[in-house]
Structure formats: C-alpha cells, structure tokens
Amino acid sequence: MNEKAGATKGLKKALGFPSLFIITIGIVVSQTSVVSILQGAGMGGGAFFIAIFIAFLIALCYISTYSELALMMPKAGSISTYTAVSIGHFPAIIAALSAYVAPAIFGSLGELLLLQNVVDTISPDTFTHVALVVVWIFTLLNILGIDLFASVQSIVSFIMLVTLLVIGFAGLSTTTNEGTAPAEIWQQLTYPDSAVFTLILVALWPFIAFEMVCDFIEEAKNPAKHIPKAMFSACIVLMFAYSLVAFVAMKSVAADQLAGSAIPHLVVGKMIFGDAGKMVVLILSITTTCGFISTGFATTPRLLYGMAHHKQLPPIFMRLHPKWRTPWFGILFLATIITIALLLIKNNTDGLLMLVISGASCYLLAYIITHIDVMVLRKRYPNYPRPFTSPWFPLLQIIGISGMVYAFINNSPSPELRAEVFINVALFIGLSGVFAFCWVKFKMKKGLFQPEAIEQAIKD
Template structure:
C-alpha cells in the first residue's frame, strides 16, 4: 500500500467521523454506561449465580478466563472501529476483510437475531419477577410489552434522551449489584448468613471447572455495542477503547462480588438449580425488603439492556443500509430528532413477536436464546478474523488503536470462543435442539444474504470491498 493510500485512508477516516450524518454527542461516561448496561442483564444475574452454585468459589476461575476472552474482543473491536469508523460496525469491517456474505451473516445472525430472542427473554423475566412480588397487580405480559413500548418511544426521541437514561440506569444497576455483594461479604445484611465462611472444598470440580467458561462468557458479551455509536462519539480514539476495557473490568469486579456473596446466604444446590436464584439471594439477604430491592434491580437491568439495544442495533442497520447490505429504509432519520426511526421500530417489532407468541412458554425462548448466542460468539470469531485479514491486506494503514501483542489476543479469542460454543449446551439432552436451532438461524440468514448480494447488490459473495469505497461513503 502506498503513502498516498495511507494518507487517503487517514483523511477518509477523519471525514467519516467528523462529517457523518449522525450527530456527535456521546462522551466517555455515556459510552461506558452502554458497555456496562447491555452486558449486566437479568439473564446474566441468573447465570452467574447458577455458575457459583455449580462450582462454588472456584467459579472465579472460569470467570477470570472469560474476562480475558472479553478483553480480546474489546481489543479487536477497538482496532476495527477506529480504523473503519462506521455505524455499521461489524458489517463495515467484515465487508472490507472477508466480503459481503460474511458481513451480512455475522451481523444479522450475531446481533439482530440474538436481540430478537435476548430482549424478549429479558422482558419476560422482568414480567415474571414482578408477577411473583406483586401477584395479580398487572395483567399477564403487560409489564413486558409496556416497557418495550416506553423505551421504543424514548429512543425515537434521539440520542440525547438515550444518553441521559442510559447513564442513570447503568449507575443504579451497578450500585444495587455491588450493594448485594458487599452486604453479603461484610455481613451487614439484615438477615443472618447461611454460613460464616465459604465452603472448605474450594474447587470440588477440579479441572472440570474450566467447562464453565462457556457459562461465564455470557457475563461479558455485548460491550462492543459502543462501536455502532462511533459516528456520534466525542474523541472516539480515546473513548471507544476505554469504554469497553473499563466496562468489562467493572463488570468482572461486580459479578465476582455478587456471586461470592450469594454463597454465604443461599445453599449452592439452590443457586445451581433454581430458575430465579437472584430472587432467593435478595430475599435471603434482606428478607421481605429484598423483594422490592430485586424489583428495582430487575427493572434497571432490563431497561438498561433494552435501552442500549434499541440505540445500538438500529445504528448497525443504518450503517448496513448505507453499505447497501440492508433495506434502504433503515437509513431514514427523523428530521426533528435525528434518530433512525425505521430501524428502531423494526428492532422493537421483532422483540415483541416472541413475547406475543411464546409468552406462556419462556423455556422455548431460553433455548432459542442459547442457540442465537452461539451466533453471537461466531460474530466475535469473525471480528478476530477481520483484524488478522486487514493486518495482512493493509499493513501500513493508520490505526489509532493497535491490539497489544498482536496476534496473540486474536488467536486466544478465536480458540476460546470456539470452545465456549462447543460447551454452550447446559445439558447433553438440550444440545441437539440448541445446535439445530442455531443451524436453522444461520442457514436462513445465509440464504437471505446470498439472494440479497446476488440479486440486489449484484456483487460477488466473498470478494472484499476496497477500503477506500467504505471510508468515502
């Protein structure tokens, strides 16, 4: 690549950030709240306690390995997002590295489809918690659908409203989780502890505890949702990487305290087997008051996750439409609030469908969520491959962030994600259904991608797009 190419790439990157159609208004605090707010959901609150129930204090081992795996994807996304600062995020990086087919499949299956089931399951879990604490007060599914409608409307009002809400929600959520963990560990809770110390056998699973990395990694997926907001970020060269790295670190500390504290107040077998272990935890810690504490935690966690998804995923679709990889209607911005309103309504709509049709059977949604989450981890594998491919194709291109110790983080990340996918099924009995569902999801998205690329875009499936074409759009 010539010096002229490097200069062109640098100028184009600066132009993409400074003259994009989306308004730049997000600072480090908001981006940090995005990286934290999507990750720490009710689903994560449940899974982390179940992991602590299975492994006891030794759950810190897979949790630490998952933390390191999360840092690898943060490095890769930071390098890509600042080299190709586009709202399309993974789709924009992958079309330059691996071609349009991989770009569409990885983004739709790894984010849009995952959101369809993840957000639905999250809202159903909130509805379930509130119906237990306040029985008969709210009609079935009214809380789930009401929260979805409310945050859809708020996200249609623009990025400024989103930023104010997200900072408040993420801060409150972290305070509650830290309060649970610290109250349990320090013995300052209102109820007596089940045990005065952690179990004597620190790691009853031995080397088998490593299989729980597949469970622990779910506690760290999603920090890269700051990347679709790059065109609306102040000082993205500093704020994008630090938001992900600090966010993942804060999550690790919070989850570790939260999970260890539960071992003092709830028997391990109950944490491992109960569908709502966070309910057991809160009530064992604070008695009847714990129910109301849990409702606040559930509301803030679900609303934070939903708010982040309704901001980031529509901007992925906006970027994909700008790349020609999705319907052009996703590019439409509201004149008054500058929000991608068609994309916001689309994400909201696909979230509501499983709630309406599977509301009485959340177990089905949970199974589909695990299947779709496999596609999420595959998206991380694609991200690491993007970095390797672009390092080879454009070795001299200006990179505001460069992965430390390249390519070791990428190789470690690819291996770790593939192992996590292999152990994704919680039981052997569920494995066939989960991997079949994941295969169906990937198959349908792949078929749609082939039809779209060949008949609409009229481009090759696997030929990478020239970098200059993407940066100059």
C-alpha cells in the same frame, strides 16, 4: 427539513466518556447476565471463579480486536463494515444478522419475560403488561434522540450498578450463611475439577456485547480515546462486580437452589434482606431489563443503519428522523418484532433461556470472524492508519478464537441442551446465509467473498 436532508446530515456527535462507559454497562448487564452468574455459582461453586476469569480474558481479547477495527473504520455498521472489507459482503451479512440481530431479539424476549416473572412473583396479577410498556417507552425514548437516550440510560444504568454492588457488599456483611462456607469455596477454587470448563459459556454470557458501544462511534465526541477506554473500563468493573455477587450468593444460598431457580436473584435478595429483598431485586430487575432493552434499541438499529449504507439491507433502514436524527425505522422494526413475539409467547418462559444460550453461541461466531478480520486486514492494509492497535498481534486473536471455539463446543454441561443449542445456531446461521446469498448475488450483484475497498466502506 426533509428526511433526506436529515439523513445527509448524519448522526449527532453527543457522547463523551461518561456516557459511553455507562451505556456500555447498560448494554452488557442484564437480568439474564445476573441469572447466568448465580446459576453458574450454584453449578460450579468456588471453581466458577475460574470460568469467570477465563471469560474475562476472552472478553479482553475481543475488546482489543474491536477497538482496532472500530477506529480503523469508524462507521455505525460495525461488524458488517469490517467483514465486508476483509472477506466480503456474504460473511458480513451472516455475521451481522445471525450473531447480532437474532440474539438481540431473543435476548430481549428473555429479559422481558424474566421481568414479568419477577413482577408476577412479587405482586401477582397486578402489572400484567409490564413487558409491553417497557418496550414502547424505550422505543419512544430512542426515537426522541441520543441526548435523551444517554440521559435516561445514565440514570438507569447507574441505579442498576449501584443496586448490584449493594447486594454484593450487603451480602458480605450479613450473618446469613446457609450456603457454602467460605473455606469450602476456597477449597473448590484451588482444587477444581474439569467440569468447570463446561461452564465457560455460562460465565461468558455476562461478558458479551461490550463491542456494541462501537455502534455509537459516529456519535462519540472523541472515539479514538473514549471507545476503547469505555469497553476496557466496563469489563474490569463488571469482572469484580460479578465475582462479588457470585461469592455472596455461594455463601448465602444452597448450591442446588441457585442452580435450580429460574429467578435466583430473588432467592438471594430475600436471603440477604428478608422481605425488603423483594424491593431490592425488583429495582435490579427493572433497571437491568430497561437498560438492556434501551441499549438494544439504540445499538441494533444503528447496526442496520450501517448495513443499509453498505447496501447490505434495503435503503429504508438508512432513514433518520428529520428532527432527532435517529434511525427511527430500525427502532420501530425491532420493537414491532419483539411486541409480536411477546403477544404470541405471552408469559411462557419455557425454553427461552435455552434460546438465550443459543444467542450467546451465535455471538461467538461474530467474535471469531472479527478476530479473522483483524488478521486479514493487517496483511492487506499494513500501513493503514490505526488509532488503536491491538497489542501482541496475533496472540490475542489466536487466544480469542481458541477460547470461542472451546466455549461453543462445550456450551452446556448437559449433552441434550448442547444438541438443542447446536440446532438453534445452525438455524440462525442458515436463515441468515440464505438471505445473504440471495441479496449479495442478485441484488448487490457482487461476488460472495469479494472484499469491499476500505476507502469505499468508510465513504459509505
């Protein structure tokens, strides 16, 4: 079978609810997620639970919005498809590139360097190229097919979730209480100060990217039922898991240690398990990073695949492997960029977490745009079939937009870091905007804000 025939045949439908649920967990939970929760716990104390709950509510809003859009237009392009139909290809390309591709690259770098940092701390000068090995193992696994990816991802994500819960429940029963007393944690929760609201983005980062499971919609066996269920279920499970780990960390470790450590999960693990904690945290680090990298290599190339189908990117991104029917070019493209960046940066972690926060801020742009997409499409296509309808319209969209804007404006307790984040976000959006303008104007020869007909978008 030639490559063109493979592309015509399309992506393979192989994913049921268990696979989609565990893939969603793997997409969202990462080392940077765990670090954000632990550092936030150190900075906010008991009041940080308020930030976690607000982030949880914001996540429910965007999950509801994405569920409606994804099932209304069940294509792998995700946000690029929805936005092209609602407000045109120019904002669609900006949203997809600046809010998904760029954060995927910087988030992956942060994950890989954190893993290398943990490995080097536990066993110095032993495994100096762990990051590169992880990149190319999961590049190969993703090219070899969605069935193999789902099987490996299920194992990795299950171990990761169990390890996270083991740390949480073991911490509840431990007699080590060198952190904040539970009574004081409760006092901080019931009488918070306004500073906790500057930590919403810190709490939101661990709840970002549930919607990326929508990029598997063409490979889901029953997307109308299982895609929303996977996202909502994963969000609820992780809200409890994050809250448990945050509480255990608060009572086990001094607040300044949590807030000031680059690898607070290692500090918590050693405090709870002693020397054995190194192995527990190593397992958590390996599984979270592998899960993040694996799902990133699965979802981002499918986003690029969908964009290419809408002629928003060069057609080479549409190519599927003739045997395994995976978007091999997009996978290799992403792996190559990350590999080059790793070789240039080496083990220098300075500024990477700040770039991750910048990436999170870019995500907020995408969520705001998708909320707008739903409101526009409700008016333009009021009678179009919607297997899932976002409830209480437009209340959730208004809450979601308001929460995202507030989190973006107050993205950090530090004014200096906040300014750096604004600059990085402006850079991401600016570069994406230049490409989008030139591509839409001169290659696609369309109006910048000319909507695509929904029938054409689904046909593509």
